[in-house]
């Protein structure tokens with residue numbers, strides 16, 4: 742079935758977010774989430790030094806569904822599609838909102854390209870169909886405001 746993603750703005754203050762995966766994609770995702778003050782934790786077999794030095798709580802372990810307790814949402818940034826499928830199904834069972842960073846077919850929600858200025862956020866999403874167009878348009882919006 743074709744997916745339809747509804748743009749919403751969700752409060753993350755006081756909520757915990759888990760990133761699975763600990764390399765460059767996870768690092769980029771962490772930096773975006775931290776701009777919104779999210780309380781992020783990272784779980785990966787190997788966590789890169791940038792993430793380790795950023796001060797977030799991290800677990801250098803293999804993924805297991807037992808980790809899912811207490812999170813509002815989870816972003817998977819692994820390099821393993823079989824694992825991502827497992828994570829998606831575990832999250833749905835546990836009631837944790839799930840995003841698989843490079844696989845819209847497995848995403849319960851997708852991440853927009855964001856322009857932020859104080860309380861104003863403009864979020865561009867392509868229904869998960871064309872991320873490059875979302876980024877291009879966000880960059881035009883940034884130019885428009887600056």
Ligand SMILES: C[C@@]1(CC(=O)O)c2cc3[nH]c(cc4nc(cc5[nH]c(cc(n2)[C@H]1CCC(=O)O)[C@@](C)(CC(=O)O)[C@@H]5CCC(=O)O)C(CC(=O)O)=C4CCC(=O)O)c(CCC(=O)O)c3CC(=O)O
Nearest residue numbers: 842843844845851852853854866867868869870871872875
């Ligand atoms: C579905 C979605 C899932 C999700 O992540 O939620 C998704 C999926 C995919 N991304 C891919 C590639 C890249 N994505 C980025 C970057 C971003 N991707 C983001 C969102 C989304 N990406 C969601 C859809 C959003 C929408 O609806 O439009 C942004 C906007 C927000 C964020 O990640 O938080 C963030 C910009 C952050 C910023 O600038 O602020 C870069 C550039 C980079 O990494 O620097 C590359 C190239 C990397 C390279 O190749 O080097 C591919 C492979 C495509 C292909 O090759 O064809 C897929 C899979 C596919 O499209 O099928």
Ligand SMILES: NC(=O)C1=CN([C@@H]2O[C@H](COP(=O)(O)OP(=O)(O)OC[C@H]3O[C@@H](n4cnc5c(N)ncnc54)[C@H](O)[C@@H]3O)[C@@H](O)[C@H]2O)C=CC1
Nearest residue numbers: 762763764765766767785786787802803804818819820843
């Ligand atoms: N680096 C980038 O900017 C981009 C990467 N990608 C894709 O995204 C994926 C991730 O890329 P990178 O961040 O470069 O990561 P990477 O491929 O270097 O590392 C994957 C991460 O997942 C962790 N991991 C793997 N199996 C695990 C398990 N069972 N339990 C816990 N953690 C596990 C690893 O320890 C590592 O931290 C790859 O598939 C890559 O092709 C896509 C677009 C851009």
